[in-house]
Amino acid sequence: MKTFCAILLAVSGASAFAPAQTGTSSSTRLAATEELAGLRSGAGPETAGQVFDPAGLAEWAPVDHLRKAELSNGRSAMLATVGWLWPKYVGTFESDDVTTLDPIKAIMEADPQWWAQWIIFCGAIEGIKYRAEAEGKSFTGDGPAAIDWTGQWGKMSAAEQEDMAVKELKNARLAMIGMGGFIANYFIPGSVPGMPEGW
Template identity: 60%
Template sequence: MKTSLFFLSAIAGASAFAPANQVSKSTQLDAAELDSLRGVGPETGGKAYDPFGVADMAPLDHLRKAELANGRSAMLATVGWVFPKIWAFPGGPISTTDPIKAHLEADNQWWAQFIVFCAVIEGIKLRGEMEGKSYTGEIDKEAVLDWTGRWAKMNDQQKEDMALKEIKNGRLAMMGWLGFVANYFIPGSCPVPPGF
């Protein structure tokens, strides 16, 4: 555990030596620019939902990348929360289907593998972005990861539809996962099926 904390702190500390961006640019956006973003629709009242003014605090492309990364993680986390309760792997080092207890039962080597896996994925995304590719669903760019080869075969409208579905499903998964966690710690606080 101490070794993993050491490596995490070393990685975090390395960013202190990264060159600072010398361009001072305002992140202030007008309401029309926010309301024209992908993902604004009837479920948000046709306007961007930003009650805390986060769009004024960070570059918009960074916020969109963070939203997509968190949405993708939440989609996997939601499946990971539900799937073991339906079908559990027999045997193995984890003896529970309780997601929180399963995290505590995992060995340090599993956590190390998980951190390395995440670092590899982030490296692939960074390399693709440096090559001019996109992982945020930009229509005019090649996708960083196109496992099935479908993205390259889609027309612009199909790409736009797929990117919109990803944002909306990611937002739904973030809320669903938060509902599972809230219901875990405060039983009955969210309307989730029994046993979840």
């Protein structure tokens, strides 16, 4: 597994030095740039004031689809970050199934019944989210909220909503990068500078 991860990282790292492809038309790049310009970018000091699209995906897929995927995966990564750190610092709930603090081993120890419940729960949330979107609501922070757990979103001003949406976007990106670091350091100890081994 470590060898596979090392090869994967080497190949992806080498692609950063590959020459730019000349086959991509300038009109595709221009269209992607225009779509990104109309989207909440979250550009700031952490991205050197640039739109955050390090892989250039906006040239290959619809930008609104990419934003929905970014937020959905980012929200999952924020929860996963808590799940990764909680057992190490707080401990675990009483369980006869999961007996380890190791987050990867815990995945395999969880009872299949728990996984079935989790998949049904996630499916229900996705169903609610997409039904709300069909009704004109949004789960990306543009307009009425598809799911508003606290009931506070509708009470905020437009400026407060925009500020909250940008914060969520930046935290989602940070959580995805953080989870990538946790997983890389788990399978390839020492691959993330400053992170303790086995953390």
